[in-house]
Amino acid sequence: MSTTSVNPVPHHRSRKRFLAIIGAAGVVLLAFLFGYLPRHRARSKLVAETSAQQGPLRVAVVRAVAADSGHQLTLPANLAPNQRTFVFARANGFVRRWLFDIGAYVHKGELLAELETPELTQQLEQAKATVSQRVAALALARANLAYAKVTADRNHALFIEALIAQQQDDQTRTQALVSEASVKAAIADLEAARASVRQIEQLIGFGRVVAPYDGTITQRLVQVGDLVNAGAGTTTTALFELEATNPIRAYINVPQAYAPSVHQGVEAKVTVRQFPDRAFPGKVTYTAGALDPASRTLRTEVDIPNEKGELLAGMYGEVSIAVDLSHRVVQVPSSAILADARGVHVAVVDAKGQVHLAAVQLGVDNGKIVDVASGLQGGEQVIATPPADAADGLQVSVVEAGSASPSGAPASSGSSASNGTPPSKRTPPAKGSPPPK
Secondary structure, three states: OOOOOOOOOHHHHHHHHHHHHHHHHHHHOOOHHHHHHHHHHOOOOOOHHHHHHHHOOEEEEEEEEEEEOOOEEEEEEEEEEEEEEEEEEOOOOOEEEOOOOOOOOEOOOOOEEEEEOOOHHHHHHHHHHHHHHHHHHHHHHHHHHHHHHHHHHHHHHHHHHOOOOHHHHHHHHHHHHHHHHHHHHHHHEEEEEEEEHHHHHHHHHHHHHHHHHOOEEEEOOOEEEOOOOOOOOOOOOOOEEEEEEEEEEEEEEHHHHHHOOOOOOOEEEEEEEOOOOOOOEEEEEEEEEEEOOOOOOOEEEEEEEEOOOOOOOOOEEEEEEEEEOOOOOOEHHHHHHHEOOOOEEEEEOOOOOEEEEEEEEEEEEEOOEEEEEOOOOOOEEOOOOOOOOOOOOOOEEEEEEEEOOOOEEEEEEEHHHHHHOOOHHHOOOOOOOOOOO
């Protein structure tokens, strides 16, 4: 009979492990109490003292300007030719030669290219031969008509003398009428054959590709020897692209607020970057007569004289038009707009130096200046560059006031608050320097 013995687990090892864990935890607790905690308290005290020395957030403000009369509306525009045409061939053939390349200015009716049309030449010869056949057929029909009339007259005289039967007289007279109809049909066939000749001759004439109007060739799309097909479509290739740029046309989208002031004949000025010191005069020629339901803007065309060809199609420019305001707007700097998840606001500073976020509805963005359609009355002091964490009730210190008009630039405080630096990240003043007032 076998017996099994079990050795008991020693308890002193688990007790040592437990004591080691307790010791390590105690060391961490002592390090927190006597190391990190005093340092954290000192840092918080330093930040509090620094904030107390600096005082309220210093901001630069500008005064919102109310505008209820006419002013100059400036809108972006794309310059485009008043006419653009892809010139196609009207006849099938091969390019014999082309006379003008890109950049060339051509006049209406001037020859641009010539085509070889061998098939049309053969068709013309065949059509002329058909005309000769129709001429001969007409001569034959007229001869038959003359013979039929003579026969009918003779038989009718014999019938009167009762020498022939009435049926024979009727037959000869009917035959004369048939011959007369054959002559008319031969004349019609001849005219049809001549019309076919004229059509083919006109098609051969289309081998001379001419300019439809005065303009500049912007693309030449064929080479000598290229096969071209008549007409326009997916299977045909244009020969040239022609643009007329005098006058050149600018397209703008006028906002709804200014649409009633824009009509045909209104003076406009166009500026482009390539001519910074010049304003090209123009006039409104057409308006769409209805607002785009998606953008609530009025599509408008402005024509600008361009005799020297200085303005090129495709340029980007700006069009300025004197317009009347249908309602009161308030102008503020673009940098004063605070747009985030809370909405679109302007930070207004009251007489006590407290910030109030005013919800606004924006109008036209003129670059540096933005029209506010609602939310401001005019005359308010708004922060020129509000910090991202601006909120209602924030106490601030006004550095300098300016004007939001295009001629008056917003004031700058020169402090870190002007670019939105939070108070917790400002640089503390140097030791011994007086606190800011």
